[in-house]
Amino acid sequence: MDMTGARELARALMDEHGLHRWSLEFDSAKRRAGLCRYDTRAISLSRPLTALYSPAEVRETVLHEIAHALAGPKAAHGPKWRRVAREIGATGQRCVAEDAPTVPAPWVGQCPAGHRHERFRRPTRPMSCTRCRPGFSVDHLVLWRFHGREVDLGSRYHSELADARARYRRPMLPL
Ligand SMILES: [Zn+2]
Ligand SMILES: [Zn+2]
Structure with a gap:
């Protein structure tokens, strides 16, 4: 399926199922068709696999990921996720490559509000x-x-953080 068509299809399905505030991304993964990113609220589709898939397969991939978004991270591929997937019209058949195992x-x-973020590589720059x-x-x-464990993120991280703090510091307003 071409990218324009895939983008339109995915966006329409996401909006239909209430994911108006989730973004749609494309990535270059070769071993999984789709990904649901809870930390950034994004559904990501593999460019190379989407290009190889039929519209029906792209639709199945998108619905699979929408079901993850709706069911929440704890549901994984369990009964709750399967129920949501069926409700929104996914076939539930593994007609496409399964998404990444949850390593x-x-x-x-x-963050201070308790939102969880995950990375596979050492963060080299301060992130908010x-x-x-x-x-x-x-x-x-x-x-x-x-x-x-808390670990030292290195001198570059610390100097960027110090710069950021200096740049973003605002004068305290009198109470
Ligand atoms: Zn999945
Ligand atoms: Zn937060």
């Missing part, structure tokens, strides 16, 4: 929580742990 990410971060506020904000900084 736990070694880097887990939390986009669920709390779009764009960088030192007030919504994500604090990272590696396999549950």
Whole structure:
């Protein structure tokens, strides 16, 4: 299926099922067709696999990921996810490559509001929580742990963080 058609189909299905505030992305994965990203509220489709799929297969992939978005991260591929998938019209058949197995990410971060973020690579730059506020904000900084432990993220990280703090510091308003 061509990308324009896939984009329109996916967007229409996402809106139909209430995911108006979720974004649609494309990635270059070759072993899984789709991905549901709870941290950034995005559904991502593999460009190379989408190009190979029929419209029916793309539709199935998108519905599979929409069901993940609606069922929540804890449902995985369990009964709750299967029920939602059937309700929204996914066949539930494995006609397309299964999405990525849920390998736990070694880097887990939390913003001050408790939103969870995961990374497979060491964060090299300060990151703030986009669920709390779009764009960088030192007030919504994500604090990272590696396999549950606090670790030093290195001098580059610290100097960028110091710069960011200096840049974004606002004068305290008198109460
Ligand atoms: Zn899945
Ligand atoms: Zn947050």
